[in-house]
Amino acid sequence: MYIKEIKQPSLxxxxxxxxxxxxxxxxxxxxxxKANSDDHSFSVLGFHSTKACVFSSRSDQKRFLSFLNNVRxxxxxxxxxxxxxxxxxxxxxxxxxxxxxxxxxxxPTHKKEYPLSVFRYYDTxxxxxxxKEKIYFVSFSNKAQKRYNQVLSDIQNSPVIERASFNVTxxxxxxxxxxxxxxxxxxQKALESxxxxxxxxxxxxxxxxxxxxxxxxxxxxxxxxxxxxxxxNFPEVCVLSASPERFFKISNNTITMNPxxxxxxxxxxxVEDNENKVALIKSKKxxxxxxxxxxxxxxxxxxxxxxxxxxxxxxxxxxxxxxxHHLISKIKGSLKPGISLEDIFHAxxxxxxxxxxxxxxxxxxIDKLERRARGVYTGGIGLISDNGYIDFNVPxxxxxxxxxxxxxxxxxxxxxxxxxxxxxxxxxxxxxxLSETIKNYRS
Numbered sequence: 001m002y003i004k005e006i007k008q009p010s011l012x013x014x015x016x017x018x019x020x021x022x023x024x025x026x027x028x029x030x031x032x033x034k035a036n037s038d039d040h041s042f043s044v045l046g047f048h049s050t051k052a053c054v055f056s057s058r059s060d061q062k063r064f065l066s067f068l069n070n071v072r073x074x075x076x077x078x079x080x081x082x083x084x085x086x087x088x089x090x091x092x093x094x095x096x097x098x099x100x101x102x103x104x105x106x107x108p109t110h111k112k113e114y115p116l117s118v119f120r121y122y123d124t125x126x127x128x129x130x131x132k133e134k135i136y137f138v139s140f141s142n143k144a145q146k147r148y149n150q151v152l153s154d155i156q157n158s159p160v161i162e163r164a165s166f167n168v169t170x171x172x173x174x175x176x177x178x179x180x181x182x183x184x185x186x187x188q189k190a191l192e193s194x195x196x197x198x199x200x201x202x203x204x205x206x207x208x209x210x211x212x213x214x215x216x217x218x219x220x221x222x223x224x225x226x227x228x229x230x231x232x233n234f235p236e237v238c239v240l241s242a243s244p245e246r247f248f249k250i251s252n253n254t255i256t257m258n259p260x261x262x263x264x265x266x267x268x269x270x271v272e273d274n275e276n277k278v279a280l281i282k283s284k285k286x287x288x289x290x291x292x293x294x295x296x297x298x299x300x301x302x303x304x305x306x307x308x309x310x311x312x313x314x315x316x317x318x319x320x321x322x323x324x325h326h327l328i329s330k331i332k333g334s335l336k337p338g339i340s341l342e343d344i345f346h347a348x349x350x351x352x353x354x355x356x357x358x359x360x361x362x363x364x365x366i367d368k369l370e371r372r373a374r375g376v377y378t379g380g381i382g383l384i385s386d387n388g389y390i391d392f393n394v395p396x397x398x399x400x401x402x403x404x405x406x407x408x409x410x411x412x413x414x415x416x417x418x419x420x421x422x423x424x425x426x427x428x429x430x431x432x433x434l435s436e437t438i439k440n441y442r443s
Contacts, residue, residue: 001086002144006135009155011043011128012218014135017158018151019214019233021047023120025090027383028221028229029391041130044085044383048147049120053089054236056115058107061100064117068342071119071384084251085127087140088385091119092232092239092395095374098350098363106364110373114237114402119384126151166211168406168438171431174204174372177424183369184420190365191416197292199356199365201423202411204372205431207438209406213238216399216437223437225322228393230381239376241398242433244321245328247351247380248344250390253335255301255344259293259353260394261413262286262327265429266320277325281318286327289413290316294329296352296359303347305333323432341384351394354378356413376400377409397433408434 028043055064097116099107124139124147137148187199217231217240226242246258264280267273301310310333319328356362382392400407410430
């Protein structure tokens with residue numbers, strides 16, 4: 001390992017400098033809420049991937065599962081300077097990658113223009129440890145010194161940062177209000193018939209985009225300050241995520257999940273903000289949703305964890321973010337010996353917090369109702385480090401950009417006592433992150 005501390009410039013200025021490189025990514029957990037203080041806050045910025053694994057269709061299932069089965073390794077050369085990433089794979093699973101899950105019999109009928117899953121391997125990266133407040137250049141490449149010298153040269157020659165350079169047209173809804181009302185009625189009939197307990201129904205918003213996607217990500221980072229942020233500038237698709245939700249993390253053979261259910265907007269002043277938070281905590285509907293999802297994920301973890309180790313550490317605690325209050329649970333377990341990432345994928349994917357219950361039944365209805373592929377949204381974005389550390393978000397509050405088209409989705413869990421107007425308005429509220437970010441850049 002080649003490791004050097006970088007003392008200048010700031011993390012954002014450094015990211016702007018590195019963003020010109022091909023295959024640039026930035027995974028950032030610097031804004032983790034204090035309630036998750038046992039998490040290690042860090043940023044990883046990578047560039048110049050050395051390998052790529054692209055999975056585009058159902059025919060790639062065997063190759064995809066082989067990738068998952070073999071990718072999780074354990075390095076004996078752990079460096080305290082960067083405990084959460086020591087080189088490895090970074091990428092995404094789209095929601096429709098569930099067709100690779102052997103436990104889900106029926107695949108989707110819709111697809112996006114980009115691959116189901118892409119992972120790229122990085123042996124050179126920049127790592128910021130927010131506990132030590134230090135930034136490191138790290139490389140396992142035999143060209144490490146040359147790359148370090150190039151980065152230093154780029155830092156010294158970087159131009160003054162200009163204002164964000166992008167343009168976004170007004171968002172358009174994929175589902176008209178009348179169609180939403182009809183779909184809601186159909187979901188309610190299925191709930192009343194006992195077909196399922198909850199269904200997570202989402203809709204997509206699209207807009208024209210021109211300019212630099214990384215400029216948009218920097219603006220999003222300023223306005224949202226989410227704890228599981230991600231920027232992937234891949235040739236196949238550009239992904240910008242400001243997700244507050246962790247899908248799962250593996251560290252020292254312990255797996256952690258943090259499902260979110262229940263959303264309410266921040267108040268305009270301290271009094272209103274506290275009232276909104278209390279209203280969320282007292283919401284029987286939101287609390288029931290999260291309890292149901294927490295129990296479902298606890299059962300999912302039971303398939304891959306040692307008997308008696310799965311426990312709910314936090315149950316339905318209120319967390320405060322830039323624009324919203326959320327109810328979040330934390331579930332932990334100790335993995336069984338010999339468990340592979342393939343085993344974990346079959347047990348957990350897609351995350352139950354964005355499907356409903358029972359999972360397989362509602363996924364079939366989601367495919368019929370939403371009439372489109374979700375893509376990266378509600379799949380998973382994260383890293384698989386060579387030292388065994390794995391961390392993925394659930395990509396909500398997530399944008400994809402491809403061929404000058406920006407896509408953004410939002411939704412919520414519908415249960416038997418849900419009200420159509422309230423659910424529709426909650427969906428619109430969840431576009432506020434993006435709307436606030438782009439309001440000064442609309443054509």
